[in-house]
Amino acid sequence: MTIAALEALTFxxxxxxxxxxxxxxxxxxxxxxxxxxxxxxxxxxxEALAALDxxxxxxFDESACAAALAAVPDLxxxxxxxxxxxxxxxxxxxxxxxxxxxxxxVRLLRDKSRVRTLLHERGLSRGRALTVPxxxxxxxxxxxxxxxxxxxxxxxxxxxxxLPAVLKDSxxxxxxxxxxxxxxxxxxxALAEAAxxxxxxRLFAEPFFSGPVYSAETLSWxxxxxxxxxxxxxMSPEPSVREEAAAFPVAFPAPELGLLQDWVGRVLATAxxxxxxxxxxxxxxxxxxxxxxxxxxxxxxxxxxxLCRALGTNVYEAMxxxxxxxxxxxxxxxxxxxxxxxxxxxLVYPDRRGTLTGWTGLDTLSAFPGSxxxxxxxxxxxxxxxxxxxxxxxxxVLAEAATAELALHRALSAAGSVRPVVAADDEx
Numbered sequence: 001m002t003i004a005a006l007e008a009l010t011f012x013x014x015x016x017x018x019x020x021x022x023x024x025x026x027x028x029x030x031x032x033x034x035x036x037x038x039x040x041x042x043x044x045x046x047e048a049l050a051a052l053d054x055x056x057x058x059x060f061d062e063s064a065c066a067a068a069l070a071a072v073p074d075l076x077x078x079x080x081x082x083x084x085x086x087x088x089x090x091x092x093x094x095x096x097x098x099x100x101x102x103x104x105x106v107r108l109l110r111d112k113s114r115v116r117t118l119l120h121e122r123g124l125s126r127g128r129a130l131t132v133p134x135x136x137x138x139x140x141x142x143x144x145x146x147x148x149x150x151x152x153x154x155x156x157x158x159x160x161x162x163l164p165a166v167l168k169d170s171x172x173x174x175x176x177x178x179x180x181x182x183x184x185x186x187x188x189x190a191l192a193e194a195a196x197x198x199x200x201x202r203l204f205a206e207p208f209f210s211g212p213v214y215s216a217e218t219l220s221w222x223x224x225x226x227x228x229x230x231x232x233x234x235m236s237p238e239p240s241v242r243e244e245a246a247a248f249p250v251a252f253p254a255p256e257l258g259l260l261q262d263w264v265g266r267v268l269a270t271a272x273x274x275x276x277x278x279x280x281x282x283x284x285x286x287x288x289x290x291x292x293x294x295x296x297x298x299x300x301x302x303x304x305x306x307l308c309r310a311l312g313t314n315v316y317e318a319m320x321x322x323x324x325x326x327x328x329x330x331x332x333x334x335x336x337x338x339x340x341x342x343x344x345x346x347l348v349y350p351d352r353r354g355t356l357t358g359w360t361g362l363d364t365l366s367a368f369p370g371s372x373x374x375x376x377x378x379x380x381x382x383x384x385x386x387x388x389x390x391x392x393x394x395x396x397v398l399a400e401a402a403t404a405e406l407a408l409h410r411a412l413s414a415a416g417s418v419r420p421v422v423a424a425d426d427e428x
Contacts, residue, residue, distance in 0.1 A: 002072050003323050004028045005079040006089045007059050009297070011375060012304040012316065013040040014048050016079065019316040021051030028052075028072050032059040039376055062088050069096060077323030081277075081297045083173050086110060099325030101296070105272035109296050113170040113204040115271050116291070122270050124263075125291055127207035130160050132167065132191070150191045157187060157205045164208035167194060171201030174390040178241045180208055186239070209283040209290040214250065216264040216280040217299055217307060219318055221327045223274040227261040228330075229310060229337035231303060232404060233281070240388040245412065247344035247404035248306040249337035263289050276322045279303065302345045302375060302398050309400070312340040344370075344408030345398040346415035349387065354422040356382045356394055361417040368417070370399030370410030384422055394420045 003020050005013075005027060013029070020027040031037070034054055044052070057068045069075060069092060078098050080089030086106050093100030108114055113129035120128040132153050157165060167190050169177040177197055179190035194203050213233040219226050229249035236242045252260065264280050271294055279299040281292035298304045298319070307315045312335055318328035350356065358380045365372040378384075378394040386392045397415035401407035 001074040001076040002026045002028050002053075003077040003079060003320060004030060004069055004072055004075060005081070006030050006065060006085045006092065007032070007082050008037070008079075009081055009300050009304070010036060010377060011040060011302055012081070012298065013037050014044050015304060015308060015314055015316040016081075016319060017044060017048035017052045019314050019320045021047050022314075022317070023320055025076075025320075026051055026053060028075075029054045030057050030059055030065060030068055031055070032057065035379075038379070059085060062092065066092055066095065077320070077325070079319055079323045081319065083110065083295055083297065086296060099323065101275060102272070105274075106296065108272055109294050111170050111201060112168070112172075112293050113202070113206075115294060116204075116206050119267065119270060119291060124267055124270060126287070127161075127209070127290070130157060130205045131170075132157070132194075132203040132205060150188070150195065153191055154184070154187050158184070161205045161207055163187070164210075165205050166208050167191070167203060167205050169199045169201050170204050171199075173200070175241045175243065176386075176389050176391070177203075178389070180238050180241065182208075182238075209285050209292075211283045211285040211290075213281065213283055213292065215299060215303075216260060216278075216282065217248070217303065218264055218268065218278045218280060219315075219328060219331055220268060220273065220275050220278065221322075221331050223269060224331065225261075225265040225268055225278075226331050227257070227264060228307060228315070230257070230260065231299065231306070232408070236388075242349070242387075242389045242392065243301075243347060245344065245346045245408060245415075246301065246303070246306075247342065247408035247411075248303070249310050249342060250404055260289065267291060268294070277319065301347070302343070302396055305398070306343040306345070309343055310337045310340045311335045341400040342402065342404040342407045343398055343400055344404060344406075344411035345375075345396050346411045347390070347393045348395045348397060348415055348418050348420060349392045350384050350394060350420040350422045351387075352422055352424060353384055353387065354424040356380055356384055357421045357423050359395065360419045360421060364417050365397070365414055368399070368410065368414040370401050370407060370414065372397055372399045372411065372414035374418070384420075 090103040090106040116129040119125040164182040167179040181187045231248045234245040277298040279295040282289045318330040321328040376395040399410035
């Protein structure tokens, strides 16, 4: 039988294909741009390659995707591991009678403002969300604001949310359209900038929670949740909001880890996520964890790879189990995040806009401890426009060690030798 995937994360396709093939099935990837998976496709094992079919289709066209899926022989499950395609994926699974999440629950999780409000109402967050109203004179742009309406929005944010605050897109991804604001000047500047942006959802404001950022990597089945481990996340200095580095698994003391397990279970249950992987970003404040957002998928970048190495198993097998509507074996497995090597990875950004022509330092990575590996996210010739969020990332350096702390040190050291070479416009 066949399991289909409606797009996938940039990394992890090889692991997924191995999991599907190991279960005796075929994987059919529906994609609108197979170049996204160039690194994964170039490194597939012969077994994974033999189990993979690729269908080129406009994945933003739900009717085209439905027709493509209807043509897949013996289709038994649909994997949906991205935020962008989570809602259409849930809708397609329901229409085709395949195992899958409740589309209404998926729509809730894709709306960060609704999740924040719900958690606040249930006593799981100290902060509430405030939708920033659009100017009725321009309904085509959800963030548009005239001078008068912008002033009114700023006043309401100050009154209802206070400062510091965060303004962001309710359905944003990759840290796009996020503005931390600490004073009134920054607030007005953020509202003015937001007025020029297109949004996937709508603009809203919420309190800024101070503390280090982590993510809980979880797996659930019918309301039962297992915390697989916690990932550290190093963010850029403000006002940028891009992710710089991460490491897994963070060695929390047992009592604190138990509290996080309880907290994340209650958060996911309240938000309606009862089955499958979840990547739950949170700030560990002086008063306990505060949610940043919930992604109903395995973590992005190299989180899936980090999980596989730390747990000593291919965690994508649980994705296959879930897609087939059966309890994941990983949920009952005795493995823990200390059974394999810890990993740290660093995202490599250029220092200016322009055209990427390559990198220096890749040939020196083998000289560093931790067996550093290079995972490119961009090809030479790509135009680099965005430096303040993850869209500017050109590649990732991953390293291993016995602990997440040591792995991160090794990854930072190795990544420091890699420099993206960017040709500025006036150099062309």
